[in-house]
């Protein structure tokens with residue numbers, strides 16, 4: 001497993017990280033404590049040293065499971081978690097005042113809850129789960145996090161950028177006030193290549209790539225007949241024609257991947273590892289077999305410039321989160 005630096009934090013993290021949304025046991029269907037423990041242990045044994053979770057994932061369930069597994073494993077694992085918006089709205093409505101979403105008392109309350117769930121005295125990396133660029137001008141923005149840093153309750157801080165809007169974080173990245181950004185980057189949404197990654201390189205801000213497999217759209221496992229339970233978030237994500245459109249495009253990409261001697265998920269994950277700016281790619285995983293596959297994609301040669309050029313033609317602008 002290759003490691004990369006998380007911006008200027010001094011933290012070295014595995015280039016394949018673990019996305020722990022699915023371990024919340026709610027929006028991706030049920031998963032037991034035992035299954036979660038097994039999949040996390042498999043990840044740590046494969047050299048994965050970075051986990052992304054959030055207080056909102058199953059109301060602390062994902063954090064608790066991650067905390068338990070890290071303690072049981074005993075090795076050094078960097079855990080990033082997130083503070084949910086107080087109004088519980090994803091994404092942040094453009095222009096919404098900061099104090100309606102992240103007032104200081106809410107930030108402190110959530111950080112203390114996450115510390116308890118994870119069973120630690122300090123959070124390695126805390127991320128705001130939504131972001132609006134208007135907050136940069138508010139003197140209270142990040143001030144509560146600075147105080148928590150001073151008291152030793154958090155080490156580093158970052159934001160999770162709203163879906164498909166990488167450029168909304170550019171001014172913040174250039175302000176040198178955060179340590180990391182988390183952003184959607186995959187074969188369909190290649191937009192962070194335009195401006196965000198360059199700015200992150202220039203300012204040495206860590207980049208956590210989320211949704212590398214388009215919520216399963218690039219996993220090679222979906223077809224027109226795939227159905228999701230009503231409670232599963234993908235029921236809405238792939239509703240109507242979306243599933244068929246995705247399967248069609250994924251099929252074309254699979255032909256490309258096969259001609260290059262790899263599976264579609266391998267090409268999708270290795271595509272995400274290509275930019276120098278990327279610190280870690282965090283596929284969501286609930287199956288140990290997926291952990292083993294994804295861990296195996298690390299350390300392989302970078303995709304060739306010719307293939308990256310070919311893949312740039314497969315970018316697909318849409319927002320299935322709406």
Ligand SMILES: NC(=O)c1ccc[n+]([C@@H]2O[C@H](COP(=O)([O-])OP(=O)(O)OC[C@H]3O[C@@H](n4cnc5c(N)ncnc54)[C@H](OP(=O)(O)O)[C@@H]3O)[C@@H](O)[C@H]2O)c1
Pocket residue numbers: 018019020021022052053129160182209210211212213214215216219220221265266282283284285286287288290291293294
């Ligand atoms: N707003 C935010 O901050 C935000 C939003 C979304 C996600 N995230 C973070 O990003 C992480 C990743 O995103 P995601 O989980 O939503 O979507 P994703 O990583 O694009 O896709 C996850 C899906 O891919 C499957 N999969 C994983 N590896 C595979 C492989 N090698 N071959 C075939 N299928 C594979 C998983 O299956 P199994 O689960 O069955 O193993 C799961 O169904 C999340 O877990 C979360 O930590 C953050």
